[in-house]
Amino acid sequence: MKRSVICLIIIVSLLLPCISFAETTEMRAVWFSYQDYKSNLFALSENDFRAGADEICKNISEAGMNTIIFHVRAFSDAFYDSAYFQYSKYVQGEAGVSPGYDPLKLMCEATRKYGLSIHAWINPYRIGAPTNVTESSVAHSWKSLYGNDRICEYNGSWYYNPASPYVREYIINGVREIVKNYDVDGIHFDDYFYPTADESFDKTSYEASGTALSLNEWRLENVNTLIKDTYSAIKEINPNVVFGISPNADIEKNYESLFADVKKWGSQSGYADYITPQIYFGFENSTLPFEQTTDRWCELCTEPDLYIGIAAYKSGLEDKWAGNGKNEWIERSDICSRQIAYIRSKENCKGFMLFSYSSLFSESANPSAKAELEKITSLLKESQTTPKPVISFMDMIKTILKYIFIFN
Structure with missing residues (x-):
C-alpha cells in the first residue's frame, strides 16, 4: 500500500x-459599420450577398483576426428580420424594405465557415434626422403620441429618451430577439448614449421623476439601468453570449457629456463582459496620447475583459485635433501595429478592435492603410502558435x- x-x-x-486548462483567446476584431455595409453589401441579391459575406470573412481571417463586430442597428433600424425595427435604408436604399433574405443570418453562416466570432453591434438610443424616420415606424408613432416623454431632440436629430421605461424595454426586446434567433457570440453597444449635457434635452422627464438625484446622477442612473438590464436579459437567454460596450476614450467626457458610468461598468460585475474604449489617438496626440490613455483604462477596468479600440481609419490622414501629433498618421504607417504591441504589453488588456473594415480592406484604401494592414497581419501571424x-x-x-x- x-x-x-x-x-x-x-x-x-x-x-x-x-x-x-482553457486559455484566454486574444480578441482580434474588426468593426463592420453600416457604412461598410453600404460600400460592400448594399442592395445585393442573396447569392451576391453570400459571396460578399464570404469575401469579408475570408479577408478578416487571412489577416489573422478572429471577430467581426457587425452593425445590426445604427439608427433605430435593423439589418435583419426584426419584429420591432424596420429594415435599414442602408440595406436596400429605402427604410422598411426587405432584401428577401436575412443579412444577419447569412453573415453568421459566413463567420462560421472561416472560424470567426460575430458580435451584433447596436446603437441603442440614436434615431437620426426626423426626415429619415418613416411614418410607419415606432419612433414616428411615439413622437406623435408622447412627444419628449419617449423621443427627445438635439441638434436636428431624434434620440430615444433614456429616462423612459418604455424605451428601455423596447431596446432590450430588440436585443432579446437577436440572442434568441441568431447564432451570435456577443451583443455590442458603442459610445452613443446621451447626445448632450444640455439641461433642456430631457428637462420635462427629470422634473417629472421627482428624484433627489442631481441631473447628472439621474442621467447616469438611466443609462446604468439599461446596461444592467440588457446584461441580465442576455444571460437569461444564453449565458454564453457576451455583452460588450465600446465607450468614448475620454473618461471625463463619458461622465460630463455622454453620461456613461464607465467606472462602475469597469469595476463591478453584472454590467458588461468586456469594455472596449475607443482610443482613436496616436502616440503623439497632445490631449489623449495612446499609451497614457490606455494606462488609465487599465487601471479603471478591473472586472470585465478590457480590449482597446484602434483608429485604423486615420491611417495616412491628418489628425486635425491632435495638436502636436496632427501629422503622425501621415508620417508613419506602423501606428496600429505598434499600438497592438503596446496593448499586448499590458497584463489586463485582452485584445483589440480595429475601426473599420473598409479602411483596411477596401481596394481604394490609401497606401498608408494598406501598409498598416500588412504590418498588422505580419504581427498577428508571427504570434500564432500551435499548442x-x-x-x-x-x-x-x-x-x-x-x-x-x-x-x-
Missing part, C-alpha cells in the same frame, strides 16, 4: 503540469491506475 501511495504521488507530480499536445485529465487517471496496478 505504501508503495502505491508513493507511486501515486510521483505520477501525479509528473503529469499535473500537462493537464490542459503542444497535452494529456487530458481522464488519460492522466488511466495512467495512474495503470502504474498502481503494475507496482502492486
Whole structure:
C-alpha cells in the first residue's frame, strides 16, 4: 500500500503540469459599420450577398483576426428580420424594405465557415434626422403620441429618451430577439448614449421623476439601468453570449457629456463582459496620447475583459485635433501595429478592435492603410502558435491506475 501511495504521488507530480486548462483567446476584431455595409453589401441579391459575406470573412481571417463586430442597428433600424425595427435604408436604399433574405443570418453562416466570432453591434438610443424616420415606424408613432416623454431632440436629430421605461424595454426586446434567433457570440453597444449635457434635452422627464438625484446622477442612473438590464436579459437567454460596450476614450467626457458610468461598468460585475474604449489617438496626440490613455483604462477596468479600440481609419490622414501629433498618421504607417504591441504589453488588456473594415480592406484604401494592414497581419501571424499536445485529465487517471496496478 505504501508503495502505491508513493507511486501515486510521483505520477501525479509528473503529469499535473500537462493537464490542459482553457486559455484566454486574444480578441482580434474588426468593426463592420453600416457604412461598410453600404460600400460592400448594399442592395445585393442573396447569392451576391453570400459571396460578399464570404469575401469579408475570408479577408478578416487571412489577416489573422478572429471577430467581426457587425452593425445590426445604427439608427433605430435593423439589418435583419426584426419584429420591432424596420429594415435599414442602408440595406436596400429605402427604410422598411426587405432584401428577401436575412443579412444577419447569412453573415453568421459566413463567420462560421472561416472560424470567426460575430458580435451584433447596436446603437441603442440614436434615431437620426426626423426626415429619415418613416411614418410607419415606432419612433414616428411615439413622437406623435408622447412627444419628449419617449423621443427627445438635439441638434436636428431624434434620440430615444433614456429616462423612459418604455424605451428601455423596447431596446432590450430588440436585443432579446437577436440572442434568441441568431447564432451570435456577443451583443455590442458603442459610445452613443446621451447626445448632450444640455439641461433642456430631457428637462420635462427629470422634473417629472421627482428624484433627489442631481441631473447628472439621474442621467447616469438611466443609462446604468439599461446596461444592467440588457446584461441580465442576455444571460437569461444564453449565458454564453457576451455583452460588450465600446465607450468614448475620454473618461471625463463619458461622465460630463455622454453620461456613461464607465467606472462602475469597469469595476463591478453584472454590467458588461468586456469594455472596449475607443482610443482613436496616436502616440503623439497632445490631449489623449495612446499609451497614457490606455494606462488609465487599465487601471479603471478591473472586472470585465478590457480590449482597446484602434483608429485604423486615420491611417495616412491628418489628425486635425491632435495638436502636436496632427501629422503622425501621415508620417508613419506602423501606428496600429505598434499600438497592438503596446496593448499586448499590458497584463489586463485582452485584445483589440480595429475601426473599420473598409479602411483596411477596401481596394481604394490609401497606401498608408494598406501598409498598416500588412504590418498588422505580419504581427498577428508571427504570434500564432500551435499548442503542444497535452494529456487530458481522464488519460492522466488511466495512467495512474495503470502504474498502481503494475507496482502492486
